[in-house]
Amino acid sequence: MVVMGSSSCCSVAVVGAVLVFVLVLDGADLCDGGKTSTFVRKVEKAADESADMPLDSDDFRVPPGCNAPQQVHITQGDHVGKGVIVSWVTPDETGSSEVLYWSKNSEHKKTAKGKVYRYQFYNYTSGYIQRCTLNNLMYNTKYYYEVGIGHTVQQFWSIAPPEVGPDVPYTSSLIGKLLIQTERSPITNRIHKKDRLLYVGDLSYADNYLDHDKVRWDTWGRFVERSVAYQPWILTAGNHELDFAPEIGENEPFMPFSHRYHVPYRASNSTAPFWYSIKRASAYIIVLSSYSAYGKDTPQYLWLQQELPKVNRTETPWLIVTMHSPWYNSYNYHYMEGETMRVMYESWFVKYKVDVVFAGHVHAYEQSPKYSAFREASFGHAIFDIKNRTHAYYSDYTSYLNSWHRNQDGYAAEADSMWFFNRIWHPIDDSTSV
Numbered sequence: 001m002v003v004m005g006s007s008s009c010c011s012v013a014v015v016g017a018v019l020v021f022v023l024v025l026d027g028a029d030l031c032d033g034g035k036t037s038t039f040v041r042k043v044e045k046a047a048d049e050s051a052d053m054p055l056d057s058d059d060f061r062v063p064p065g066c067n068a069p070q071q072v073h074i075t076q077g078d079h080v081g082k083g084v085i086v087s088w089v090t091p092d093e094t095g096s097s098e099v100l101y102w103s104k105n106s107e108h109k110k111t112a113k114g115k116v117y118r119y120q121f122y123n124y125t126s127g128y129i130q131r132c133t134l135n136n137l138m139y140n141t142k143y144y145y146e147v148g149i150g151h152t153v154q155q156f157w158s159i160a161p162p163e164v165g166p167d168v169p170y171t172s173s174l175i176g177k178l179l180i181q182t183e184r185s186p187i188t189n190r191i192h193k194k195d196r197l198l199y200v201g202d203l204s205y206a207d208n209y210l211d212h213d214k215v216r217w218d219t220w221g222r223f224v225e226r227s228v229a230y231q232p233w234i235l236t237a238g239n240h241e242l243d244f245a246p247e248i249g250e251n252e253p254f255m256p257f258s259h260r261y262h263v264p265y266r267a268s269n270s271t272a273p274f275w276y277s278i279k280r281a282s283a284y285i286i287v288l289s290s291y292s293a294y295g296k297d298t299p300q301y302l303w304l305q306q307e308l309p310k311v312n313r314t315e316t317p318w319l320i321v322t323m324h325s326p327w328y329n330s331y332n333y334h335y336m337e338g339e340t341m342r343v344m345y346e347s348w349f350v351k352y353k354v355d356v357v358f359a360g361h362v363h364a365y366e367q368s369p370k371y372s373a374f375r376e377a378s379f380g381h382a383i384f385d386i387k388n389r390t391h392a393y394y395s396d397y398t399s400y401l402n403s404w405h406r407n408q409d410g411y412a413a414e415a416d417s418m419w420f421f422n423r424i425w426h427p428i429d430d431s432t433s434v
C-alpha cells in the first residue's frame with residue numbers, strides 16, 4: 001500500500017457501476033498497510049445488473065405537459081452560499097428562462113431572469129438549456145421555486161445553506177460516478193434525501209455510447225432531478241466529462257458538461273469552471289481538475305497558488321479539496337494517474353494544512369494512512385459530517401447510511417468510519433513513515 005508521508009490527503013474513491021476488474025493486493029504485506037476488506041467484487045455479467053437501463057425506463061420518464069421543464073438542477077451560485085444557479089431543459093421550444101421564487105414564510109414571489117442556449121455535438125442538438133441565478137437568498141431558509149413559466153409550471157424547493165462560520169455543523173454526502181445508467185443505479189437513489197452533495201466526477205457516462213450519444217446526458221439529467229433539483233451538488237469534472245472526440249470533429253474538452261452544469265467559478269476569481277472554490281458553513285471547498293493543465297504557470301496552478309493563502313481558517317476551519325483522479329491509489333487500475341498532480345501540489349496541501357481530499361476515479365474504496373488505511377474492492381457512498389471546528393465524523397448515525405457504503409450488493413454495508421480532526425484547531429501527529 002502506498003504510504004503518504006506526512007500529508008493530510010485521504011483519498012476516498014466512491015464510485016459506481018462499471019465493468020472494471022480490480023485486483024486486490026494484500027495490503028497487510030506492504031509496510032503500514034492498514035486493513036484490506038475481505039470483500040471480493042463479483043465479476044459482473046454484462047446482461048444483468050450492469051446492463052444499460054432502457055431509454056424508456058420509468059426513471060428517465062419525460063414529464064407530461066407542453067414544453068414541460070426537465071432535468072432541473074441547482075448548484076451554488078456564489079462564493080458564500082447566498083446564491084443558487086437553477087438550470088433546466090425545455091424540450092420543444094425556447095420557453096421562459098424566468099424563475100419565480102419565494103421563501104417559506106413569504107407571500108411575495110420574486111422573479112429572476114435567466115438565459116437560454118443550445119449546443120451541438122456531432123449530430124446531436126441539445127434541448128433549450130435554461131440557466132438562471134437567484135441571488136441574495138437568506139441563509140438557512142427554505143425556498144420554493146417555479147420553472148416552466150407560461151407553459152407547464154413545475155415547483156421545487158431547496159433550503160439555503162447556513163451562514164458561513166467556524167462552528168456551523170455541516171453534513172455532506174459524497175458520491176462519484178454512482179448514477180450510471182445501469183440497472184443497479186436506482187439502488188443509489190436512497191442517498192438523495194441527504195444534505196448537499198459533493199460529487200467527485202463522472203456524471204452521465206454518455207461518452208461510453210456510440211458517437212458520445214448525448215441523449216444519455218438527457219436521460220441522466222431526468223434521472224438525477226429527484227435529488228439535484230432540491231439540493232445543490234458540488235461538481236468535480238471527471239474523465240467521462242471530457243468528451244474530447246477529434247475523430248468526429250469535437251475538439252473542445254468538457255463541452256457538453258460545461259454547457260449543462262454551471263458552477264460559480266468567477267466568484268472565486270477562477271478563469272474556468274473546472275477549478276473553483278466555494279464556502280459552505282464551516283467548510284472551504286476547493287475543486288480541482290485532474291484533466292485540465294496543472295503544470296507550473298498554467299491557469300489552474302496560478303489560481304491555486306493564490307487561492308490557498310486566502311483561506312481564513314478562523315472563518316472556515318475545514319479545508320476540503322476534491323478532484324477526480326486520486327493522488328494515492330494502491331490498486332492496479334488507474335495506478336499513479338494522479339502522480340504528476342501530486343508532485344505539483346502536495347507540498348502546498350501540507351503547507352496550508354488541507355484537512356481532507358476526496359477523489360473518485362478508481363472503482364474501489366481506499367483511505368490513506370493513518371486515519372483508517374482501509375481498502376476494499378468495492379465502491380459506494382459516504383457521509384462527511386462536520387460537527388464543529390475540531391471534529392468531523394465520517395459517518396452519520398442519524399440516517400440509514402453509515403459512513404462509507406458499498407453499492408455493489410444492493411444493501412448498505414458499513415465498511416469504514418472514523419473521526420477526522422481539524423489540522424488547525426485540533427492537530428494530531430499522524431505522520432507515517434515507510
Ligand SMILES: *[C@@H]1O[C@H](CO)[C@@H](O)[C@H](O)[C@H]1NC(C)=O
Nearest residue numbers: 122123124125210211213248
Ligand atoms: C448520429 O449518427 C449516428 C451514426 O454515426 C446515427 O446512428 C444516429 O442516428 C445519428 N443521430 C442523429 C440524431 O442524426
Ligand SMILES: *[C@@H]1O[C@H](CO)[C@@H](O)[C@H](O)[C@H]1NC(C)=O
Nearest residue numbers: 079266267268269270307310
Ligand atoms: C477576486 O478578486 C477581486 C479583485 O482582485 C477581489 O476583490 C475578490 O476578493 C476576489 N474574490 C475572491 C473570492 O478571492
Ligand SMILES: *[C@@H]1O[C@H](CO)[C@@H](O)[C@H](O)[C@H]1NC(C)=O
Nearest residue numbers: 165166311312313314315316
Ligand atoms: C478571518 O475571519 C475572522 C472571522 O470571520 C475575521 O474576524 C478575521 O478578520 C478574518 N481574517 C482576515 C485576515 O481576513
Ligand SMILES: *[C@@H]1O[C@H](CO)[C@@H](O)[C@H](O)[C@H]1NC(C)=O
Nearest residue numbers: 386387388389390391392393
Ligand atoms: C466538537 O465535537 C466533538 C464531537 O461531537 C465533541 O466531542 C467536542 O466536545 C466538540 N467541541 C466543542 C468545543 O463543542
